[in-house]
Amino acid sequence: xxxxxxxxxxxxxxxxxxxxxxxxxxxxxxxxxxxxxxxxxxxxxxxxxxxxxxxxxxxxxxxxxxxxxxxxxxxxxxxxxxxxxxxxxxxxxxxxxxxxxxxxxxxxxxxxxxxxxxxxxxxxxxxxxxxxxxxxxxxxxxxxxxxxxxxxxxxxxxxxxxxxxxxxxxxxxxxxxxxxxxxxxxxxxxxxxxxxxxxxxxxxxxxxxxxxxxxxxxxxxxxxxxxxxxxxxxxxxxxxxxxxxxxxxxxxxxxxxxxxxxxxxxxxxxxxxxxxxxxxxxxxxxxxxxxxxxxxxxxxxxxxxxxxxxxxxxxxxxxxxxxxxxxxxxxxxxxxxxxxxxxxxxxxxxxxxxxxxxxxxxxxxxxxxxxxxxxxxxxxxxxxxxxxxxxxxxxxxxxxxxxxxxxxxxxxxxxxxxxxxxxxxxxxxxxxxxxxxxxxxxxxxxxxxxxxxxxxxxxxxxxxx
Numbered sequence: 001x002x003x004x005x006x007x008x009x010x011x012x013x014x015x016x017x018x019x020x021x022x023x024x025x026x027x028x029x030x031x032x033x034x035x036x037x038x039x040x041x042x043x044x045x046x047x048x049x050x051x052x053x054x055x056x057x058x059x060x061x062x063x064x065x066x067x068x069x070x071x072x073x074x075x076x077x078x079x080x081x082x083x084x085x086x087x088x089x090x091x092x093x094x095x096x097x098x099x100x101x102x103x104x105x106x107x108x109x110x111x112x113x114x115x116x117x118x119x120x121x122x123x124x125x126x127x128x129x130x131x132x133x134x135x136x137x138x139x140x141x142x143x144x145x146x147x148x149x150x151x152x153x154x155x156x157x158x159x160x161x162x163x164x165x166x167x168x169x170x171x172x173x174x175x176x177x178x179x180x181x182x183x184x185x186x187x188x189x190x191x192x193x194x195x196x197x198x199x200x201x202x203x204x205x206x207x208x209x210x211x212x213x214x215x216x217x218x219x220x221x222x223x224x225x226x227x228x229x230x231x232x233x234x235x236x237x238x239x240x241x242x243x244x245x246x247x248x249x250x251x252x253x254x255x256x257x258x259x260x261x262x263x264x265x266x267x268x269x270x271x272x273x274x275x276x277x278x279x280x281x282x283x284x285x286x287x288x289x290x291x292x293x294x295x296x297x298x299x300x301x302x303x304x305x306x307x308x309x310x311x312x313x314x315x316x317x318x319x320x321x322x323x324x325x326x327x328x329x330x331x332x333x334x335x336x337x338x339x340x341x342x343x344x345x346x347x348x349x350x351x352x353x354x355x356x357x358x359x360x361x362x363x364x365x366x367x368x369x370x371x372x373x374x375x376x377x378x379x380x381x382x383x384x385x386x387x388x389x390x391x392x393x394x395x396x397x398x399x400x401x402x403x404x405x406x407x408x409x410x411x412x413x414x415x416x417x418x419x420x421x422x423x424x425x426x427x428x429x430x431x432x433x434x435x436x437x438x439x440x441x442x443x444x445x446x447x448x449x450x451x452x453x454x455x456x457x458x459x460x461x462x463x464x465x
Contacts, residue, residue: 012112013331016041019101019109021091022117022257023047025055025316026296026323030115031081033327043083044109046101048090048118048257049141057316059145060167061349064174066153070146091118094264096283099291112291113330116261116273116281117323119297120254120314125162130224135232135247139167140254148249152178156246159183160235162221164191166348168251169204173350176211183214183243185221185235188435196361196393198433200381203374203395207351224248254314256298266292272300272312277339279326295319295326301340305408306363306390315346343405347398353377356398358405359391367432368415371422372397379424380404383432384414 018034020027023045031043047053054073062068086103093102100108122138125131135156137148152159152175159175161168164186175182188194190201191208208215216237225234225242236242256272266289267274267282274282275294279301283289294301296319300310325340348355364383372379372395380400383391389412392404407416415429 012041013038014040016112016331017044017110018042018113018115018330019044019046019111020115020117021046021101021260022115022119022296022298023049023085023087024053024117024119024296025075026119026319026326027115027117028053028075028077028081028323029320030117030295030323030327030330031083032078033324034331035079035081037328037331039331041112043081044086044111045081045083046086046089046091046103046109048088049143050088051142052085052087054142056140059142060139060170061174063142063145064149064152064171065177066149070142070149073142091260094261094266096265096289096292114292115326115330116292116294116298117296118257118260120256120272122250123252123255125224125248125250125252127224130226131250132230133224133226133232134230135226135245136224137247137249139171139249139251148247151247152180156180158243158245158247160185160221160243160245160248161251162248163251163253164188164204164208164215164217165195165251165253166192166346168249169208169350170348171249171251172208172213173211176213176351181214182212183216183245184208185219185237186215186217187220189217191215191217193433193435194362196357196432197364197367198435199367199374199430200393200432203377204350207353207377211351221248254297256312258298272298274300274310277301277303277341278329278337279322279340280329293326293330295323303341305341305343305411306360309363311344311360313344315344317345318342343408345401345405354396354398355393356401357391357393358401359383359389359408361391361393361432362434363390364432364434366414366429368427368429369424370416370420370427371400371424373424380420382407382414382416384429387414388412389414389416 053075055075058073063070090104091101092104100110102108122140158181161172161184164184172182172184191204193201220238223236227233235245258268261268265283273294279293280288281292281294297314300312302308303311321342322340329337345358361383364385366384369381378396380394380397389407
């Protein structure tokens with residue numbers, strides 16, 4: 001009988017102690033899965049925010065528009081989880097050998113098994129003095145959303161959005177819906193270029209401008225200037241111009257919440273924590289750990305559909321699916337564990353247009369508009385890599401995405417051979433126009449990356465004579 005056989009798994013369900021670090025979507029859904037599948041041991045939920053788990057997608061949409069207060073975005077509960085909640089106290093360290101998590105208040109919590117679900121945080125404005133100006137915001141937490149909503153409700157003369165990825169574009173859309181003047185500064189050639197490529201990014205650029213956004217591409221913000229009282233008043237741009245602004249929303253992507261794992265021996269870095277398809281964390285030498293699991297935005301897991309590259313996903317649906325797999329595997333024996341092989345999917349609403357995607361658009365060197373028209377902003381585009389379909393993006397055509405999901409799962413050939421409904425007059429393969437991956441860009445919610453550990457534990461010694 002293996003050390004992780006059915007008997008040990010059954011005994012663990014009845015008496016073990018599981019700690020989940022990260023009290024948000026992935027952490028909550030994993031905890032619910034544990035209870036649903038029979039775990040009756042003790043469960044501790046650790047979160048650095050003081051709030052119970054809440055939903056993040058409404059923050060850049062309904063909350064900014066004033067439709068829903070930030071404090072009313074709590075996640076619905078599927079069941080009671082009977083947990084010891086430790087909220088508002090972040091984890092600051094992990095001792096793998098002792099199976100203990102260190103908290104900022106000095107406490108240490110032991111565990112039999114651990115789930116890391118700490119997610120990501122908004123990348124701040126790099127200049128510390130400028131980021132502290134009254135009027136400079138990021139948007140990640142419900143507190144961020146509440147503060148930004150109050151500023152937008154005060155009717156600033158102009159809002160500056162720094163970065164035109166998904167978050168930046170959604171914020172710009174909300175500002176225009178509120179009737180506010182907004183300037184968007186994007187260092188790429190078009191919005192969403194890092195996520196969807198330049199061809200579709202050009203469509204989004206037209207959406208911005210047709211809705212009154214002052215969109216400035218290939219431009220960066222070089223400085224934010226405040227008045228003597230510390231309020232933001234002006235922004236200086238790389239093209240030599242300056243604009244008067246009362247609010248700036250920094251949308252420069254995200255950073256994995258992994259600093260607390262420094263020195264722990266896990267394969268963790270700014271791009272998250274590496275794990276296998278069963279959500280078990282890797283150590284710095286690439287060996288799978290037995291009792292530490294990872295789920296949600298902070299996880300980087302291999303996917304066979306994408307040549308076993310590690311996928312770093314910031315998607316709501318992925319967080320739920322991966323958390324359920326992690327919860328199941330934490331209390332299952334080896335033969336009963338299952339892999340997390342879900343196809344990534346995301347959605348966004350901007351300027352009244354529903355944008356949805358399946359697969360990994362950035363894992364592509366070709367694309368083809370299969371249905372509809374780019375000019376009418378109602379279409380489905382398929383992406384391909386090395387002769388097979390890897391992704392699809394739909395603008396106001398979400399009903400077709402399940403079909404394209406099946407193509408991706410079947411590794412269907414690219415270009416697709418079927419005759420689509422509402423096919424454009426001319427169908428041709430083209431480059432998606434993704435930026436050089438060696439150059440920084442904003443907005444990609446799927447990143448394909450290998451693991452480059454900062455910590456090297458293997459020591460090579462010369463052979464004895």
